[in-house]
Amino acid sequence: MKASEAKIKIQIMHDWLMTPVGRYMLEWEENLFQTLSADIFGFNALQIGFSEINALKDSRIKNRWVSNQFFPEPPSSNATDGAAKLSLIHDIDRLPFASESIDLIILPHAFEFAENPHMILREVDRVLIPEGQVIISGFNPASLWGLRQSIGKLTGAYFLPSYAEFIGLPRLKDWLKLLNFEINRGHFGCYRPPCRTRHWLKRFAFMEKAGNRWWPFLGGVYLIQAIKRIHGVHLIDAAFRKRPRQIFQTIPVNHKTSGENPDQTS
Template sequence: MALFNQIAHRYDSWYTTPRGQLVDTIQKKMVRDLAEPQPGEVVLDLGCGTGNYSIELANYGCRITGIDISEGMLAEAKRKANNLNLAIDWRQADLASLPFSEETFDLVLTVTALEFVSDPRGALLEAMRVLKPGGRLIVGVLSSDSSWGEMYRKEAVDNPESVFAAAHLYGQDELTSLLPNCMRILGGLFIPPGSPEINITEAANIEKARQLEYNSFIKNHAKPGFLVARWNKSHTSISNRYGLAN
């Protein structure tokens, strides 16, 4: 995407802000909880962007391949990984047509990338194709039914050149309907974007983030701004050619 090429050099500036650090902390914990990555596993990061999750999992001991369609985003990812002496296989490719054989990866994940895919179900079927039997597919998306979704929609209206002008946000039912037999879905990022606490650097601490999440969920009845879903690929094909099962 040309738009992501244009913003690649400043994309990571979000993670240097207190709000960005808090959101990243919450989202990464949700993804880890569902993905259950193990050192040595072969992992594919679809729509890897500047390598946020690829680098995280490489540091954990996984063998990572990162895929993105944006040359600019991949250049940033490569630069960061090289600075950390991490051996990650970066490839420019379309999520709709992955350059891998069937049953190659133990874990496939895609985080805040499906929002920009024209055929999301086709992309997930392609992800399932390259997943080994017994493997996990993890999908993290921005939730449409939340204060965060409202913020992203407003940004798209106010700034037609924003990446969110091209984004499709997801509700829980829509996300789980993309493939059959979703094993589990998590909702998080309950703290609203306008909360004064979100701009406190300390909030990026995991325990502090948990406290803020709990308070927002219990006291404010907030709806989740981020959804993470998991599908397992069974060893025997019982529901379709890719063996999706609970």
């Protein structure tokens, strides 16, 4: 994918996220990302892409980075309130971190807009420590949103950006299991129909509780958490690493959310 094409796609997705339905999705995902990451400990955490989501805001991990492609800031002046501040820019399928150096990786919709999602997942596996965790969100094809997007392919009137590729949760689970990740938990959300206006989203607010109770697997968005397992390795002490190791292969950092030196020992 050419850099110019990727920039256009990032801008299109950012513009969609600024719509009422985009903000509705961002709010659901951000709240859940923050809740899950708050219970994970370690030295280093990374959020890749979607700086509109501040997924690591409540994380207790000391060193936290938010990375993206191309743009040092959100690609539009209409940035979301509380958006995460970018720390570094890199190719999404080539992470500038040493092997087994990151404790937690957040991937909001990284696979659906990538040219090679398998390469991204292999890089995630490479840089995560044993027992490290990854949290991934994606659009659910088995939902009203997925059905609306399929109709858009026939009519040309898309609900989501036309280049978005839906990756079903069973397919993603298979990818993770092939790399020896153990699924820890999963969540579904955004049960309201694919409406574009605040008025109709508000009218269908009742579907959140109803959907979560009666058709929980049909939410427009899913979020899955997985742990990297190493065969034959059983950790006895959660604090088996007494100090953080060198994590960067190169040093492309502009700034870091925690403001700490990433190589400082505790």
